[in-house]
Amino acid sequence: MKAFRSMVLVSSDPASLAHGAEEVFQRLQQEISAFGLQDEVTVSMVGDIGRHDVSPLVIVYPEAVIYGPVRPEDVHFLVEEHLYKGRIAAGLQASLRELSGRIAWLSARKGTMPAEYRIVLERAGLIDPTSIEDYIVHDGYAALGKALSEMTPAQVIEEVRRSGLKGRGGAGFPTGLKWGFVAKASGAQKYVICNADESEPGTFKDRVVLEGDPHTILEAMAIAGYAVGATEGYIYIRGEYALAQQRLHLAIEQARELGLLGKNILGSGFDFNVHIHAGAGAYICGEETALIESIEGKRGEPRARPPYPTTNGLWNMPTLVNNVETLANIPAILRNGAEWYRQFGTPSSPGTKVYTILGNVNVTGLIEVPMGITLREVIAIYAKGMKNGKTFKLAQTGGSSGSIIPASLQDTPMDFDSFNKAGVSLGSGALLICDEDTCVVDLARVLIKFFRKESCGKCTPCRVGTERALQLLTDISEGQGELRDLDELKIMSENLAVLSNCGLGQTAGTPIRDILNHFRAEVEAHIRLKVCPTGICPMHPVGKRVRSETPVLA
Amino acid sequence: MISTRQNGNAAHTEMLEAVRAAVKRHGASREELIPILTDVNRTVGYLPSEALEEISRLMHVPKSQLFSVATFYRMLSTKKLGRHVIQFCESAPCHVVGGREVWQALQDALDLEPGETTPDGKWSLVTVSCLGVCAVGPVVVVDEDIYGNVTPDQIPGILAAYE
Numbered sequence: 001m002k003a004f005r006s007m008v009l010v011s012s013d014p015a016s017l018a019h020g021a022e023e024v025f026q027r028l029q030q031e032i033s034a035f036g037l038q039d040e041v042t043v044s045m046v047g048d049i050g051r052h053d054v055s056p057l058v059i060v061y062p063e064a065v066i067y068g069p070v071r072p073e074d075v076h077f078l079v080e081e082h083l084y085k086g087r088i089a090a091g092l093q094a095s096l097r098e099l100s101g102r103i104a105w106l107s108a109r110k111g112t113m114p115a116e117y118r119i120v121l122e123r124a125g126l127i128d129p130t131s132i133e134d135y136i137v138h139d140g141y142a143a144l145g146k147a148l149s150e151m152t153p154a155q156v157i158e159e160v161r162r163s164g165l166k167g168r169g170g171a172g173f174p175t176g177l178k179w180g181f182v183a184k185a186s187g188a189q190k191y192v193i194c195n196a197d198e199s200e201p202g203t204f205k206d207r208v209v210l211e212g213d214p215h216t217i218l219e220a221m222a223i224a225g226y227a228v229g230a231t232e233g234y235i236y237i238r239g240e241y242a243l244a245q246q247r248l249h250l251a252i253e254q255a256r257e258l259g260l261l262g263k264n265i266l267g268s269g270f271d272f273n274v275h276i277h278a279g280a281g282a283y284i285c286g287e288e289t290a291l292i293e294s295i296e297g298k299r300g301e302p303r304a305r306p307p308y309p310t311t312n313g314l315w316n317m318p319t320l321v322n323n324v325e326t327l328a329n330i331p332a333i334l335r336n337g338a339e340w341y342r343q344f345g346t347p348s349s350p351g352t353k354v355y356t357i358l359g360n361v362n363v364t365g366l367i368e369v370p371m372g373i374t375l376r377e378v379i380a381i382y383a384k385g386m387k388n389g390k391t392f393k394l395a396q397t398g399g400s401s402g403s404i405i406p407a408s409l410q411d412t413p414m415d416f417d418s419f420n421k422a423g424v425s426l427g428s429g430a431l432l433i434c435d436e437d438t439c440v441v442d443l444a445r446v447l448i449k450f451f452r453k454e455s456c457g458k459c460t461p462c463r464v465g466t467e468r469a470l471q472l473l474t475d476i477s478e479g480q481g482e483l484r485d486l487d488e489l490k491i492m493s494e495n496l497a498v499l500s501n502c503g504l505g506q507t508a509g510t511p512i513r514d515i516l517n518h519f520r521a522e523v524e525a526h527i528r529l530k531v532c533p534t535g536i537c538p539m540h541p542v543g544k545r546v547r548s549e550t551p552v553l554a
Numbered sequence: 555m556i557s558t559r560q561n562g563n564a565a566h567t568e569m570l571e572a573v574r575a576a577v578k579r580h581g582a583s584r585e586e587l588i589p590i591l592t593d594v595n596r597t598v599g600y601l602p603s604e605a606l607e608e609i610s611r612l613m614h615v616p617k618s619q620l621f622s623v624a625t626f627y628r629m630l631s632t633k634k635l636g637r638h639v640i641q642f643c644e645s646a647p648c649h650v651v652g653g654r655e656v657w658q659a660l661q662d663a664l665d666l667e668p669g670e671t672t673p674d675g676k677w678s679l680v681t682v683s684c685l686g687v688c689a690v691g692p693v694v695v696v697d698e699d700i701y702g703n704v705t706p707d708q709i710p711g712i713l714a715a716y717e
Contacts, residue, residue: 198686199683199684199686200684201645201646201647201683201684201688202645202646202647202684202688203684203686203688204686204687204688204689207686238686239592239627239629240629240685240686241686242698277588277589278588278589278592279588279627280588280591280592280627280628280629280630281627281628281629281630281682282626282627282628283683283684294588295585296584296585297583297584297585297586297587297588297623298619298623299622299623299626300626300627356688356689357689358647358651358688358689358691359647359650359651360650360651364688364689364690365689366689396646399684400645400646430647430688432646432647432650434650438650443646443649443650446644446645446646446649447646449644450644450645450646450683453683454683456626
C-alpha cells in the first residue's frame with residue numbers, strides 16, 4: 001500500500017459542485033504537483049461531508065483541518081501554507097463552531113436501534129479496519145493531533161477527569177484520577193498498557209472494537225502516553241483473538257508509516273511506540289497485576305496490592321492500565337470535550353456502555369447505550385423479548401464475576417452507582433438473560449466451576465474455597481445436599497470476598513451470595529424436597545461420586 | 555529417552571529447529587518467553603521436555619521456571635495432544651443455551667473424558683472457558699475452526715469433516 005503524509009478531501013455534494021468544487025479539485029491537483037508534493041499528498045473528491053453553509057469544503061488530514069468555503073483562487077495559498085509549509089492557511093478555515101460537525105452519514109446513523117448511541121463503536125463495522133485512511137477520514141487521529149498541538153498533558157488529564165469517564169473493565173474506577181496518579185508518579189520509564197485480555201464469559205465487546213476499529217485504540221494509547229509521560233505502550237491481547245491481533249499489527253505498521261506512532265509524532269517531539277503481547281489462555285491475566293507478570297514472561301499470578309501499578313507496574317515502573325472500551329472513549333472525549341460527553345448517561349456515570357446480550361432472548365448481540373438504561377428496556381427493545389414467549393427470571397451481568405440480577409431489579413438503572421446501591425454489580429458488560437427454565441443451582445455451579453478452573457492457585461481462600469463451593473453445589477444438584485451446606489456456602493462466599501488476594505477470588509462467591517439472597521426457596525427445594533423445580537439438575541449421584549464429607553473450610 | 559531420540563531423529567531435529575527459530579525471531583529476553591513458547595507449541599503441537607531444555611539453554615532461564623510458565627497457560631501443553639483438538643466452551647453463556655446437550659453428544663461420539671486423547675491419537679477433547687464468541691453459543695472449536703449455534707445432532711457431521 002502506498003502511504004501518504006497528508007490526505008486532502010474535497011466535498012462534492014450538489015451545493016459544493018454548484019460552488020466550483022470541481023475546479024477547486026483540479027486546482028489542488030495542479031498546485032500539489034507544482035510544489036512537488038504529489039508523492040506525499042493524496043487528493044480526492046468525496047461525497048457529502050455534511051455541511052452546506054460553507055461549501056465547497058476542503059479537509060486536510062491527519063490534522064483534520066476543515067477549510068471552507070474554498071474558491072479556486074484560494075487553492076495556491078492553501079497548498080503553500082498547509083501542505084508545503086505545514087501550518088494552517090490563515091483565514092480559510094471554516095468557522096470554529098462548525099469544526100465539530102460530524103460527517104453527515106455518520107451523524108445520521110447513531111446505532112442500529114432506537115436510543116442507541118455509539119461512541120465506542122462509532123466506526124466499528126462501518127469503516128474498513130485495514131485502512132488507516134478510512135479511519136482518518138472519520139475523525140481518526142484528530143484527537144491526538146489536538147492533544148499534541150493544543151493541549152498540555154495536564155489539560156488532557158483534566159479533560160478526561162471532567163468527562164467523568166469510569167473504567168469499563170468492571171471496577172468502574174475514575175479514569176482521569178488514574179491518569180493523574182501515573183502522571184504524578186516518578187520513574188525512569190512509564191508505560192501505558194491496554195488490557196485487551198477480554199476473558200469474562202459472555203463478553204466480547206473489546207474484540208469488536210479491536211477487529212473493527214483498531215486505530216482508535218492506538219490513538220487513545222498515544223494520547224494516554226502523552227498525558228502521563230509514557231513513551232512505550234503494550235496491548236495485552238488474549239491469545240484466542242487471532243484476527244484482532246492481525247488487525248492491530250497492521251494498524252501499528254500503518255500508523256508508523258504516517259508518523260502517527262514512533263518518533264516525533266506529528267512534529268510535536270513526542271515519541272510513542274506500541275507493542276503487542278499476546279496472552280496464552282488464562283482468565284486471570286485480565287487482572288492488571290497478573291497481566292503485568294505475564295508481559296514480564298512469568299506465570300500470571302496477581303501481585304499483592306498496594307503498591308498499585310500506577311506507581312509500581314511493569315518492570316516496577318509507573319504503569320497505566322486501561323481497558324479497551326475505556327480507551328475507545330478517549331478520542332471522542334478529546335475531540336468533542338468533556339461537556340459533550342457528560343450529556344450521555346447519568347450524572348454519576350456519564351457516557352455509554354457497550355453490552356453483549358446473550359441467553360434465552362430473541363436477539364443476541366452487541367449494543368451501545370447510554371448509562372442508566374434498565375434491564376427491562378434492554379430485553380424489550382434490543383433483545384426483542386424472551387425466546388418462545390417465556391418469562392424473564394434473572395440476568396447475569398459482567399461475565400462470571402458479575403451479579404445475578406433477579407427480575408425484581410429489572411427496573412434499576414444500569415449505572416455504577418445505582419447498581420452498587422442495589423447490592424449488585426455491573427461488571428464487564430455481559431448480560432446473560434435467562435428464562436424461567438433456568439435453575440439457579442445449576443447456574444451457580446457452572447459459574448463456580450469456571451472460577452475453580454481459572455483460579456491461579458496462589459492464595460488459599462480462592463484455591464480451596466472455589467473447590468469446596470463446587471463440591472457443595474454439586475452435592476445439592478445431585479440431591480445430596482443438606483441445609484447446613486447453605487450456611488457453609490454463605491460463609492464461603494463471604495470469606496472469598498474478604499480474604500482473597502485479587503478480584504477473581506473476591507468476586508468468585510458473588511453467584512452464591514446472590515442465589516441465596518434472591519432464590520433461597522428454590523435452592524432449599526433441592527435440599528428439603530430433593531426436587532429441582534426446573535428439572536435441570538440430575539438430583540441423583542452422577543457417576544461414582546459420593547457426597548464429600550470433609551469440610552475444607554468452615 | 556535415547557531410544558525415542560533414535561526413533562524420531564528427524565522429528566527431534568525439526569523440533570530443535572523450531573525452538574531456535576522461535577528464539578531467534580523474538581529474541582532471547584525473558585519478556586519474549588510466552589511468545590516463544592506459543593510459537594513452539596504451535597509448530598510442534600505441544601512443548602516436549604527436550605524443547606523446554608533447549609529454550610532453557612538458549613535463554614538462560616531455569617527449566618523449572620519454564621515448566622512453571624508452560625503449565626500455567628491453557629494454550630500451552632506439555633502433553634502430546636491428538637491430531638485434532640476439540641475445545642468445548644463450558645462457560646455459563648454457552649451452558650444456558652444448550653451447551654450441556656452438546657457436551658453429552660461430544661462425549662458420546664468420542665467416548666472421551668475432558669483432557670483425554672483417543673487411543674488412535676486422532677482426537678483430544680478439552681473443556682475451555684469463554685472463547686469470546688458468546689452470541690452464537692453453544693460454541694465448539696476444532697483446531698482453528700469455530701462452530702457456533704451448535705446442536706447435538708450436528709456433532710457427527712462436524713467430526714466427520716476431519717481426517
